[in-house]
Amino acid sequence: MKKIVFVLMALGLLASCSDDGPSGVGNPPGENDVILLKKTIETAPDGSESISTYTYEENKITAINHNDGTVENFAYQGNFLTEIRHYKDGGLIRKETFLYDNSGIFGAHVDYVYDLANPANNYAVRTNYSYNGNKVDLVQLKGDDSSQDEEIQTGTMTLASNGNIVKFEGSAGNKVVNYSFDFKNAPLKEAFGYGFLLLSQFEGGFNNITSSLVSVNGQTANTLTNYTYNNKDYPVTAVHTDTNGTVYNIQYFY
Numbered sequence: 309m310k311k312i313v314f315v316l317m318a319l320g321l322l323a324s325c326s327d328d329g330p331s332g333v334g335n336p337p338g339e340n341d342v343i344l345l346k347k348t349i350e351t352a353p354d355g356s357e358s359i360s361t362y363t364y365e366e367n368k369i370t371a372i373n374h375n376d377g378t379v380e381n382f383a384y385q386g387n388f389l390t391e392i393r394h395y396k397d398g399g400l401i402r403k404e405t406f407l408y409d410n411s412g413i414f415g416a417h418v419d420y421v422y423d424l425a426n427p428a429n430n431y432a433v434r435t436n437y438s439y440n441g442n443k444v445d446l447v448q449l450k451g452d453d454s455s456q457d458e459e460i461q462t463g464t465m466t467l468a469s470n471g472n473i474v475k476f477e478g479s480a481g482n483k484v485v486n487y488s489f490d491f492k493n494a495p496l497k498e499a500f501g502y503g504f505l506l507l508s509q510f511e512g513g514f515n516n517i518t519s520s521l522v523s524v525n526g527q528t529a530n531t532l533t534n535y536t537y538n539n540k541d542y543p544v545t546a547v548h549t550d551t552n553g554t555v556y557n558i559q560y561f562y
């Protein structure tokens with residue numbers, strides 16, 4: 309039981325934080341000594357730039373604005389992240405909801421996708437989570453706004469002792485992904501509720517991913533990322549190389 313509780317706290321599944329400093333949830337709102345990511349610039353091989361700007365209330369992310377006209381707005385209830393709304397040129401194209409049990413443990417994530425041009429294509433995917441030591445098991449169900457009951461995938465995430473997701477296994481495509489990490493700080497490590505985002509995305513951690521080895525239906529691919537860091541051990545630049553050799557350059561601003 310102690311191991312399970314440790315993993316849950318490391319991932320930010322409990323809306324509390326010890327006096328020893330930041331855990332998975334980030335420092336409590338109001339702390340002023342945290343380092344928060346303010347902007348990223350990703351440059352593609354053709355020179356085009358994807359720019360993302362982060363807005364906070366204390367150390368809770370409230371919005372992420374992108375230069376392609378998309379925006380994510382975050383909502384909280386007390387110390388729980390409850391919703392992320394995604395907009396494209398003002399229209400709602402996606403909504404994520406985060407659900408918790410009575411003890412405050414993150415139990416489900418529902419992803420609603422909206423086709424503004426053809427609402428008949430709207431759908432929703434619900435992911436239910438259960439915890440067993442350093443394993444997080446999941447079941448994904450597809451449906452519509454009102455219910456999701458068509459099982460589309462089961463899976464398991466394996467966690468390191470600090471909450472890094474080191475492996476993902478999914479039944480769809482017999483997918484297996486193994487992740488390697490550095491020992492430095494992830495850019496959003498201090499953002500409140502960061503652990504909830506990791507579980508909803510099936511990847512990431514409180515350190516930075518340096519490589520991923522992916523197998524889907526027996527076909528493998530790998531990516532590599534090299535970082536430079538500031539004097540607080542947060543990345544300031546990254547060079548990301550896809551399996552086909554395509555290189556992306558990323559800058560981080562705090």
